[in-house]
Amino acid sequence: MIETLRERVNGDEGLVRRGRYLTTTFLLEVGQTCWLIQIFEGRIVSVASGPFVMPSSSFALRAPEEEWKKFWSARPPPGSNDLLALVKRRVLKAEGNLQVFMSHLRYFKEALAKLRAQGATA
Amino acid sequence: MSARFEPITGRYMHLDLFGRPHRVYVEEAGEGTPLLCLHTAGSDGRQYRGLMNDARVTAKHRVIAFDMPWHGKSSPPAGWHEEEYQLTSAQYTTMILEIAAALELDRPIVMGCSIGGRIALHLALEHPERFRAIIGLQAGAHVDPYYDLNFLHRPDVHGGEVCGAIVSGLVGPDAPEKERWETLWHYMQGGPGIFKGDLYFYKLDGDIRGRVAEIDTRRCPLFLLSGEYDYSCTPEETLAVAKSIPGSEVTIMKGLGHFPMSEDPQAFLTHLLPVLEKIGRG
Numbered sequence: 538m539i540e541t542l543r544e545r546v547n548g549d550e551g552l553v554r555r556g557r558y559l560t561t562t563f564l565l566e567v568g569q570t571c572w573l574i575q576i577f578e579g580r581i582v583s584v585a586s587g588p589f590v591m592p593s594s595s596f597a598l599r600a601p602e603e604e605w606k607k608f609w610s611a612r613p614p615p616g617s618n619d620l621l622a623l624v625k626r627r628v629l630k631a632e633g634n635l636q637v638f639m640s641h642l643r644y645f646k647e648a649l650a651k652l653r654a655q656g657a658t659a
Numbered sequence: 660m661s662a663r664f665e666p667i668t669g670r671y672m673h674l675d676l677f678g679r680p681h682r683v684y685v686e687e688a689g690e691g692t693p694l695l696c697l698h699t700a701g702s703d704g705r706q707y708r709g710l711m712n713d714a715r716v717t718a719k720h721r722v723i724a725f726d727m728p729w730h731g732k733s734s735p736p737a738g739w740h741e742e743e744y745q746l747t748s749a750q751y752t753t754m755i756l757e758i759a760a761a762l763e764l765d766r767p768i769v770m771g772c773s774i775g776g777r778i779a780l781h782l783a784l785e786h787p788e789r790f791r792a793i794i795g796l797q798a799g800a801h802v803d804p805y806y807d808l809n810f811l812h813r814p815d816v817h818g819g820e821v822c823g824a825i826v827s828g829l830v831g832p833d834a835p836e837k838e839r840w841e842t843l844w845h846y847m848q849g850g851p852g853i854f855k856g857d858l859y860f861y862k863l864d865g866d867i868r869g870r871v872a873e874i875d876t877r878r879c880p881l882f883l884l885s886g887e888y889d890y891s892c893t894p895e896e897t898l899a900v901a902k903s904i905p906g907s908e909v910t911i912m913k914g915l916g917h918f919p920m921s922e923d924p925q926a927f928l929t930h931l932l933p934v935l936e937k938i939g940r941g
Contacts, residue, residue: 618828627805639810
């Protein structure tokens with residue numbers, strides 16, 4: 538499912554436009570599985586799955602699989618409907634250079650919400 | 660489409676607060692029992708546009724909302740450019756009492772959301788005789804910081820963008836898109852460091868956990884309404900406050916988030932109107 542992030546994000550013209558000053562690679566940890574997601578000027582250029590020997594990224598978002606599952610459900614329950622809701626409950630850890638994450642917070646929230654069942658909003 | 664005007668009027672009030680001259684923007688609509696409305700951190704009085712435009716509220720209530728100094732159309736005081744804005748419990752309380760007195764409001768109902776809900780608890784504790792009823796929206800006794808507040812005010816992160824993005828998930832899932840994005844727009848328009856300065860009160864100075872159980876609802880009725888999807892002040896936190904205050908009445912609003920009056924005014928009114936009716940019956 539996470540592989541579809543590229544087409545889902547790149548297919549949203551507004552989201553790509555809002556990310557036009559964003560070029561970075563971040564690490565997404567879903568339980569035991571890691572993904573490196575490379576972004577160039579708002580477009581996702583690659584989504585690679587681990588394990589990695591020496592993953593290099595600007596920042597990492599790490600949460601247990603069951604938490605992401607709730608976040609990506611069509612209508613997430615209270616406490617699972619937003620990245621910061623997960624952070625508030627201390628189940629999502631954001632680590633690394635968080636200036637990249639925070640300066641494009643709307644982009645990352647909307648990009649990751651793209652993995653929700655189609656038709657749902659961020 | 661022909662032009663039309665809303666029944667809201669706005670005025671600029673000049674008064675001294677904390678020993679300094681201030682210019683404060685005040686909006687109002689309706690006639691009857693004064694209902695003084697307090698906006699959330701980093702936003703302004705436009706959050707109450709839905710109430711001021713609803714005849715079910717304004718037929719019996721004079722609905723008033725002021726933009727706190729530094730917010731909305733209110734100015735920061737002269738000399739602001741050399742200061743760091745930080746809201747304290749004492750300043751917030753003084754501001755509300757002074758503005759209510761300047762408007763000659765006779766024991767208004769006061770209703771505040773988020774930081775406004777927190778100060779409502781302070782008012783219920785310290786100044787119950789000044790109000791005929793107190794309504795706390797998204798009111799909790801304390802919120803632990805859950806992100807680095809410094810990101811709200813630094814030159815390499817756009818303040819408007821980050822403030823809007825920080826709170827976007829606090830809007831409930833069923834909010835109409837128009838009202839959701841109007842609510843976020845207000846956040847995007849805040850002055851540099853203002854949301855952060857308000858959160859100094861919300862997350863540090865305004866902690867009332869140790870005293871909240873001393874609120875006496877026989878001196879002033881207290882109503883607490885919280886949205887189900889608020890992860891900043893969660894329903895559990897509001898329920899805990901309600902449980903510790905005998906006589907308080909609590910409603911958890913299904914589907915709503917942290918900005919009920921602004922994100923979905925129509926849904927919010929289904930919860931608020933019965934409360935206003937009850938207050939009206941005395």
